[in-house]
Amino acid sequence: MGRMEEPFVRILGPVEVRAAGGWASVGAGKPRALLALLALRPRRVLSRARITAELWGDAPPRLAANQVHGYVVRLRRLLGGEDLLRTRPSGYELAIDPDDVDEGRFEALAAAGSAALAAGEPDRALGRLAAALDLWRGPALADVPATPLITGRAAALEERRIAVAEHWADALLALGRPGDAVAALRPLTEDHPLREPLWTRLITVLALSGRGAEAVAAFGRVRDALAEIELEPGPELAAVHRDLKAGRLGGGSPLPSPLVPPSRALHVLPAAAPVPQATYQLPPDLTDYTGRTEVTRLLAGLLGGGRDRAAPVLMAVTGQPGVGKTALAVHVAHAVREDYPDGQLYVGLGGTTPRPRRPGDVLEEMVLALGGDPGRLPAGTEARASVFRAHVAGRRLLIVLDDAEGVAQLRPLLPGTGASATLVTSRDALPELPPAQRLTLAPWSTAEALALLGRVxxxxxxxxxxxxxxxxxxxxxxxxxxxxxxxxxxAADESWRLHRMAERLAAPWQRLGVLRLGDLDVAASIAASHRRLTPDAARALGLLAALGPNDFTSWGVAAMLDVPSDDVVQELVQAHLMESAGRDPLGWLRFRLPDLVRVYARERVELGAAERDAAVRRMLLRSTEEIAGRDADRASLAAFFETQGPIFDRALRYATERDWRDVAEALARCRETSTGHAVW
Structure with missing residues (x-):
């Protein structure tokens, strides 16, 4: 494909394709990620195995190859045919030249500008470097879901971007325009208060502009910022300070350009468009987001007003698998983002994955996104937390931390001062947080659920x-x-009648199979929480499923497990795999399994029928003992049995069918005491 006035694919910002009517975006996240992966390697084959690993990691769907082919078909329609997106024996190739991607043009212009600067041609360098920076529309790959290759290349591109911006300032300085260089550098040092190469340049051009007092003050600011994280100025910054004190900067010649090699640079924005990278990190809001009106209003009220707040705010949204925590968090974040003009960070913490992310790694990602220098980033988690808080202080940022493992993972990631806000999602109940900072998300109302079904x-x-x-x-x-x-x-098959879907969902043994489509999978969502349970809690989940939709008490759980149950109940409740059902007339606190969790546990937790029966037998015997101990409380017993008599009758039949004579006799004695049922 030949050279065009504009590139064909743009990745220096949101990913877009040049179409007849202008620039077009790629709708869904995974096709967008696939196009970005291909555009990063034009005219090179990207294997199907690499694509699958990038898009789904260690847990690809069963028909991943079919899904990738579907994404390719969609991209071909957008690109205009098979000539540009070609199928190869091992994978796919985007058949365009590197300069048909804005990243390729940026690299060519940047290289030409840097070479001109090194050759002593600052005038020519300035034009090339400015043209390179003009190609950027925000952070590279801004709207692409994170994959290993995307994350690494986005960071590398930001390194190049700051190098070009620094060389641009050097060209201004070499042309005898230190005042213009001051205007270019000052916003960058505000955005990156710990980046020493920027401060080195700013101090130099201030001195060369005859603004020595400001140069001294600038050194004091960066020295104090470094001292907050127990660092001393590096050798280049210290040398400029010595020259400043000795009077060698005010009347001398400009320093040689470039001052700092590109490999030392990271994360800057051109002075012509000083928009923090974090501004673009929120995932897209759902176009068909439904319901949650009151909850959205509540969270927006608590998180909004970032301009007027003096202390950071933390709110956490917790709830069971599939209840919509992430969708709500993203929706609310978009609603309040105007209150956070310094940007929004979005980080997936992988709390329900086999390997939750380490706080130190997350801190590194966030510090780099906020302009940190990887060469000056300390190794320890606490030290990195200090650097992160230094970057956040004085900014109004909205930070969304999705899928947190627990408070221990979260604590180092929270701002210490300033007007920033953090919105967390987690399947863990996060009991260490004050109740005012936690919101447990319930399933939709029937009206809300019907509204979404109608939209789809x-x-x-x-x-x-x-x-x-x-x-x-x-x-x-x-x-x-x-x-x-x-x-x-x-929606995929309009010939389906709704009553047919309802019939398929009616059978518990096939419900989870129906509720799976591509990478959307209810069973997999529940499994992510189940695999994190201790052995006792995992076993309890399978045993309790044998009770059907009935609720139970904590001592009933203890009887089924034949071990003390308080820790098990607390663990299941904290993981949102068990929920409170209130107190009964006898004052016992009762619990139940959420419907789809119960279906999952019955079908997927491997326990033998004999083990389940033995557990139910122990629970029924314990129930009769507990009821016998309440014989004197006749009024409460009568109220209790009034609502649960049918369940008692089923329990009696269950025991009789299994020839548990002692259990059946004990249950019968309970019924003689008062018509009703034993506690489950």
Whole structure:
């Protein structure tokens, strides 16, 4: 493909493709990531194995190859045909030249500008470097989901970007325009208060502009900022300070250019567009986001007003798998982002993955995103936390930390001062946080769930079968993830009647299979929490599923496990795999498994029928003992049995069918005491 007035693909900012009507974006995240991966390697084959690893990591869906092919088909429509996106035996190739990607043009202009500067031609260098910086529209790959290659290349491109901006300032200085260089450098030092090469340049050009007092003050600022994290000025900054004190900067010649080699540079923005990188890190808001009006208003009220706040704010959204925590956090973050003009950071913490991210690694990512110098980043977590807090102090940032493992992972990642706000999502209940900083997200109301189903499949189709639509959302437990999957399956095949989907969801043994589509998978979402449980809690989940939709007490759990249960109950509740059902008339605190968690545990937790039966037998015997101990409280017993008599009858039949005579007799004696049922 030949050279064009504009590049064909742009990745220095949001990813876009040049089309007949202007620049077009790629709608969905994974096709957008695939295009970015290919554009980073034009005319080079990207293998299918590498694509799968980049898009899904260690847990690709069963039909990953089919999904990748589907993404390729969509991209070809956008690109204009198969000539530009070619299938190769081992993978796919984007058949365009490097200079048809804005990144390739940036590198060519940057190299030409740096070479001209080194050759003593600052005038020519200034034009090339300015043209290179003009190609940037924000952080590289700004709207692309993180993958190993994307993350690494985005960081490398930002390193080049700051090098070019520094050389641009050097060219101004070499042309005898130190005043223009001051105007270019000062905003950069504000955005990157710990980046010594920028301060070295600023101090130099201030002195050369006859502004010695400002130069001294500038050195004091960077020295104090470094002292806060227990660092001394580096050799280049210290040398400039010595020259300043000795009067060797005010009347001498400009320093040789470039002052600092490109390898020493990182994360800067051109002075013509000083927009912090973090501004662009929020994922896109869902276009069909539904419900949660009151919760959204509450969170927006707590997080908004960043301009007027003097101390950082922390809010956490917790809840069971698939309840919509991340979608809500992103939706709220978009609603309040105008209150945080210094940017928004978004970091996935991997709390439910087999390897949650280490706080030190997350701190490195955030510090680099905020302009930190990797060469000056300390190794320890606490030291990195200090650097991070130094970068955040004085800024109004919104930080979204998604899928936190727990408070221990979070604590080093929180700002210490300033007007920033942090919004956390976690499946952990985060009990260490004050209640005012925690919001537990419940499943949707029926109306909210029906609204999303109607948006996905079309309102006319949903209202044509209202009873089936309601059955679908009820059997999805009104969880956003499950409703979205069911709706997407219906939308993919308009010949499906809603009552057919409702019938398939009615059978517990096939419900989880129906609620899986591509990388959306209810069972996998629950499994991510299940695999983090201790052995006792994991076993309890499988045993409690044998009780069906009935609730139970903590001592009932203890009887089933045949071990003390307080820690197990607390662990399951904290993981949002068990929920409180309130107190019964006898004063016992009761619990239950969420509907889809119970279906998952019954189907996926491997326990033998004999083990389940033995656990239920122990629980029933313990129930009769507990009820016998409350015989004197006749009024409470009567109120208790009034609502649960049918369950008692089922328990009696269960014991009789298994020839548990002692259990059946004990249950019968309970019934003689007062018509009703034993506690589960």
């Amino acid at each position: 499949i079309g309102a006319r189709r949903a209202t044509a079968e209202p009873e089936a639509a309601r059955a679908i959302v009820d059997r999805c437990a009104r969880l956003p993830l499950a409703v979205r999957i069911a709706g997407a399956r219906l």
